[in-house]
Amino acid sequence: MKKYIIAFVFVLAASTMLFQSCDEDNDFNIFTLEQDRQFGEDFDKQIRDSLDYDILKRAEHPDAYDRVDSIKNAILQSDDFTHKEDFEWEATIINDTLLNAFAVPGGKMYFYTGLINYLDNEAQFAGVMAHEMAHVDKRHTTEQMTKTYGFQLMLSMILGEKPDKWAEIAADLALGLGNLKFSRDDEYESDEYAVKFTKDTEYYPKGVAGFFEKMVGSPRPPEFLSTHPSPENRVEEIDNIWKSIGTPTGNKYETRYQEFQNSLP
Numbered sequence: 001m002k003k004y005i006i007a008f009v010f011v012l013a014a015s016t017m018l019f020q021s022c023d024e025d026n027d028f029n030i031f032t033l034e035q036d037r038q039f040g041e042d043f044d045k046q047i048r049d050s051l052d053y054d055i056l057k058r059a060e061h062p063d064a065y066d067r068v069d070s071i072k073n074a075i076l077q078s079d080d081f082t083h084k085e086d087f088e089w090e091a092t093i094i095n096d097t098l099l100n101a102f103a104v105p106g107g108k109m110y111f112y113t114g115l116i117n118y119l120d121n122e123a124q125f126a127g128v129m130a131h132e133m134a135h136v137d138k139r140h141t142t143e144q145m146t147k148t149y150g151f152q153l154m155l156s157m158i159l160g161e162k163p164d165k166w167a168e169i170a171a172d173l174a175l176g177l178g179n180l181k182f183s184r185d186d187e188y189e190s191d192e193y194a195v196k197f198t199k200d201t202e203y204y205p206k207g208v209a210g211f212f213e214k215m216v217g218s219p220r221p222p223e224f225l226s227t228h229p230s231p232e233n234r235v236e237e238i239d240n241i242w243k244s245i246g247t248p249t250g251n252k253y254e255t256r257y258q259e260f261q262n263s264l265p
């Protein structure tokens with residue numbers, strides 16, 4: 001009888017966590033904020049321990065990281081965040097020609113030098129960074145993990161089981177592969193908040209649209225941004241959002257961005 005009571009208590013606790021884990025946007029998410037943070041820490045350690053990622057060290061590239069941190073801190077001045085104080089926001093630069101960027105739960109973000117060199121100005125980079133921060137703030141990754149893998153598997157992983165599954169999910173996140181691609185609604189929402197997060201900064205709030213404008217007609221868009229919806233549609237929606245908040249203006253900073261690019265290897 002005792003083992004059945006223990007099992008019942010465990011299921012009850014799990015069920016309580018399940019019903020308490022809808023985020024503030026009422027999206028279904030089994031993870032708590034603390035588990036978001038822990039997942040991000042575990043993922044970051046795996047990235048830094050892997051030989052597959054040429055991470056630029058802060059001590060060796062202080063100017064590049066000063067610029068990245070300045071952009072990040074400007075975006076964090078926005079009042080439109082839901083979890084600004086809940087996560088530790090950190091940007092890392094990976095030396096690779098891939099046009100790629102991604103973020104993991106808890107606030108850690110990764111930007112490839114290939115993407116940085118591809119963009120034309122600092123407002124575009126700020127828009128891409130704000131887009132990634134929106135994915136984190138809206139908890140899209142852990143929400144998608146919950147939907148994709150289900151309550152039972154995710155609960156077992158949270159309890160420390162199935163470490164190989166964590167590694168598989170981490171690899172999918174880094175390359176934008178597998179089942180964890182963001183949904184159409186997730187992408188639109190992150191585009192929306194990329195505009196809203198940057199509207200109170202010195203940057204032109206439609207900077208993220210500049211990236212999509214460069215991608216129009218490209219035979220193969222980078223993995224980190226979903227191929228749905230199309231770049232053309234996203235440019236149009238970003239313009240609509242910008243108009244809805246009063247068409248705020250800002251600077252693009254082409255020369256300063258070129259200095260940032262020149263500080264990279």
